[in-house]
Amino acid sequence: MAVFTPVSDADARELLKRYTLGELVTLRGITAGIENTNYFLTTTQGEFVLTLFEVLTFEQLPFYIELMHHLAQRGIPVPQPQTLLDGTRLTMLHDKPTAIVSRLSGGYEPAPSPAHCALAGKTLARAHLAAQDFTIQQPNLRGLAWWQATVPKVLPFLDDDQRALIEDTLNEQTAFAATDTYGALPSGPAHCDLFRDNVLFDGTFEMPRMGGFIDFYFAGCDTWLFDVAVSVNDWCIERHTGVLDPERLRAWLDAYAQVRPFTLEEHAAWPVLLQAAALRFWVSRLYDFHLPRPAQTLKPHDPRHFERILRQRRGPATPTLQDY
Structure with a gap:
């Protein structure tokens, strides 16, 4: 964990008194993750994840928590925030x-x-459509305004x-964001960080089943195409070069478009949104690598990975959606 806040069994038992989730059985820390403290929490009524937020404030969190609740209520496989006795979902x-x-x-x-790519693409399209009537508005906090503020620092x-x-x-990207084409792109709540380690699968490798999407704490309102671009830049590439893999890319985009067809503007x-998605993570990895937070204890990701991807996306071989 990047910032570790110890939670004892006694702490968990006291916390569970605020819910109707049964009695504590086990509590086990999760080593993955760079933003929050996470524990697997097993009670007499089921298995859950307990999260203590180390960076986001109480006032910032309702967008993420209520978005997950909204999606779960509509049958999208995401962690379901549990409701406390007082009717809230944050404490x-x-x-x-x-x-x-959950x-x-x-x-x-x-x-x-x-x-796997087809399952992820289909589920992301379903999540986008299911979030259309979500009423809380929050921009992608790692979007264009953040890039503009952060690039000078790196x-x-x-x-x-x-x-x-x-x-x-x-x-x-700044110029494109001011165009009519960009303004016409379908948008709404988006995950904005749907890397392969934020999707769980059941079943076998040959016959996978969707387990669900996790880690919504970089979510925000953005163009849905940006969300797709972020995803394929991780799921559908040759890892060492950043070159897009045609078979996996075709599977992802076809499955997504069967649920929500792409528009002419998309x-x-x-090509521009593929570059935007690569730029976003090159900037954030440069920032984390060279200007780490004092409490950050995990080794930052290598920024050169997304530099390579950005160079590939700016090259002549970048495909169009019509190619798939």
């Missing part, structure tokens, strides 16, 4: 905002097949070629 523990959510079954697939750590790449891309915007 405090050790002076940290705290939530308990634990989904399955595990993440580090080397997804086209079948420029001193880049060489001339990298500076030119990041500044040229940012300028192009076809036009696809």
Whole structure:
């Protein structure tokens, strides 16, 4: 855990008095994750995940918690936030905002097949449509405004070629965001961080079943095409080069489009949004690598991975949606 807040069995028992989730059976820390403290929590009524939020404030959290509740109520496989006796879904523990959510079954697939990609694409399209009537509005906090504020902070750590790449891309994204094409893109609540380790699968490798989407704490309102681009830049690439894999990409996009067909504006915007998705994570990884938070204890991801992906997406081989 990046920031570890110890929770004892006695703490958990006291916390459970605020819910109707039964009695504590076991409590076990989860080592994965870089933003929050997480525990697997087993009670006499089921299996849950207990999260203490180390960065997000109590006031920032309702968007994420209520979005998961909204999606779960509509049959989308996401962690269901549990409701306290007072009717809310957020509380405090050790002076940290705290939530308990249902634990989904399955595990993440580090080397997804086209079948995994198709399941993820279909489920993301269903989630986008299910969130259309969600009433809380919050922008993607790692969107264009954040890139514009953060790129100047990381420029001193880049060489001339990298500076030119990041500044040229940012300028192009800023200009594109002001166009009619961008303004016409379908948008709404989006996950914005649907990497392969944020999706769980049941079943076998040959016949996977969707377990669900997790870790909504980078979610925000954005174009749905940006959400798709973030996903395929992780799911559908050759890991060492960033080159898109045609078979997995076709499986992802076809499955998504069967649920929510892409618009003409999305076809036009696809190459630019693929670059936007790569820029977003290159900037955030540069920032985490060179300007880590004092409490951050996990080793930051290598920023060069998304630099490679961005260079690939700016090359002549970037496909259009019509190719799939």
